[in-house]
Amino acid sequence: MKLRKLLWTTAACVLMFAMNAFAANISTVRLDLAPEEESTMTAGEMSSGEEPAIYDQLYFVYDYSTSGDKTKPGKSYTYTVEVHPAAGNAFSADCAVEVRGATKVEILSRNESVVRLRCTTYPFYVLKNPTGFERNGDEISWAKVNYATKYNVYVYWTDADGDNHETRTSVTGTKHAINISSYDSNGRSVDHISVQAAASGDGGDFMAKSMFICDDTTVDGDKTESEYSFSIPTARSNAIVTSSSTVKVKNSADKIFGPGFNLQNGSPASTLNAAGTTGTGSGQWMRYMNKWYYIAGNQFLTGWLCPDGLNWYLMGSDGAMLTGLQRVDGRWYLLNTTEGATYGAMLHGWWKVNDKYYYFNELHDGTYGAMLTNTTTPDGLHVGADGAWLGY
Known part of the structure; x- marks a missing residue:
């Protein structure tokens, strides 16, 4: 018995040593x-x-x-x-x-x-864009942007010889206005300004600056970056090492439907004009920096809209049209990703997404276009909790 115990103990030690080695x-x-x-x-x-x-x-x-x-x-x-x-x-x-x-x-x-x-x-938060511009004498003001502690401002002006200039300045504290008298006298004249909201302090590192917005409410494309940037700190065992990163939040659809986006079905050919702008209904489509916006009453519309009375589109909080799989009020919707006359329009019926079939409601019952889950589709097929067809 003692010998057997010794052999088992030796074997266990050898096994433990081997496991620790790897x-x-x-x-x-x-x-x-x-x-x-x-x-x-x-x-x-x-x-x-x-x-x-x-x-x-x-x-x-x-x-x-x-x-x-x-x-x-x-x-x-x-x-x-x-x-x-x-x-x-x-x-x-x-x-x-x-x-x-x-x-x-x-x-x-x-x-x-x-x-x-x-x-x-x-x-992590992206500051909203400045709005509500007003000029009163030598002062141009704008509405306060929540959580902003600073505003970066470009003043575009012309000198007495007709040459164009731009000057960058900033406004801090609770003030959200700029005095332009020095740029609008002695033969100088102000053409326009553009303003960007920013934040400072520890919490400010987690807030991305807004776009530069001109006082006519258009985007200053020359100054606005294509990505929102955060200055992300890294904390290590009670010591902080600061690093700056450009971060763009991943669409949560990847977690449900898999990486990438491979959409299969037919789509109409493009009928958009070369200028990239199409007037529709009471508003107008506008393409800027490869994104589509819908403008009505000098405002970028957001949320769901149906400008042609037939196709539904979803506009983000910044007014840019969304495409692909989007989650709204707890339901998944599929928005056309193929360039063409109905690019961005809500899709319905059966669609194959990343090698799986999903059904999007075709009935106008208050959930039109929403993906069905855990149910039987109108044509008698079954979909699971994730919306994918179960194969029967």
């Missing part, structure tokens, strides 16, 4: 709270409370929770996160923690099988 000794846990890359956010949109992302497969987020108000830009809230190693791996005794998108991180507990941490962050 196990990874994790020295740093890296998490990411920032919005996902390679996608978009729109003006006035916020991202907060998302599940922390990991950088490799040696460990995983076992559980997490948030505390504090995560619905107000500029106001901090906290994450408490529990991380476990993947099978065959272990955390080192001095394992560090690094969190991108946090201003502070502290390790609550740590052993070879669990790391618990708490970190401070802020909601």
Whole structure:
């Protein structure tokens, strides 16, 4: 009996040594709270409370929770996160923690099988564009942009010789107006200004600046960047390393329907004129920086609209037309992604998306165009909880 026990003990030690030889000794846990890359956010949109992302497969987020108000830009809230190693791996005794998108991180507990941490962050938010421009004598003002603490301003003016100039300045504090008297005297004249909303402080790093908007409400395309940028800090075991990143939030449709977007069905040929603008109904379509907008009454329309009385379009909070799979009020809608006369229009019926079939409501019952789930379609086929056809 003693010999058998000795043999089993020896074998166990050898096996344990072999497993440890192949196990990874994790020295740093890296998490990411920032919005996902390679996608978009729109003006006035916020991202907060998302599940922390990991950088490799040696460990995983076992559980997490948030505390504090995560619905107000500029106001901090906290994450408490529990991380476990993947099978065959272990955390080192001095394992560090690094969190991108946090201003502070502290390790609550740590052993070879669990790391618990708490970190401070802020909601990611895109500032709305300035509106409500008014000129009163030597002053041009605009409406206050919520959460903005600063406004960057370009003044476009002409000198006495007729040469054009531009001057950049800024307005801080509670003031949202600029005095233009120095650009509008002694033979000088102001043509127009453009204004961008910005924010500062710890919370300001998590707020993307707005577009530059001219005082005639058009976008200043020469000054506006094609992407919204956040200056994202990275906190490492109570020390902060600041880094700047350009981030565009990933469309949540990828998580449901898979990466990319492969839509199959017919679509009409393009009938748009070469200028890229088509008047329709009481408003007008306008193409700017490869995006479509619908303008009525000198305003960019947002939300659902049906300008031709037939096709429905969804305009984002910044007025830009949306395409692809979009989630509205808890339902998925499919908007045409093929350039043509009905580009962006709501689709209905059966569509194949990334090799799976989905059915979008054809009945005008208040949910027209919405994807059906967990039900039988009008033609007798069955779709599951994710909306995909079950094969029968």
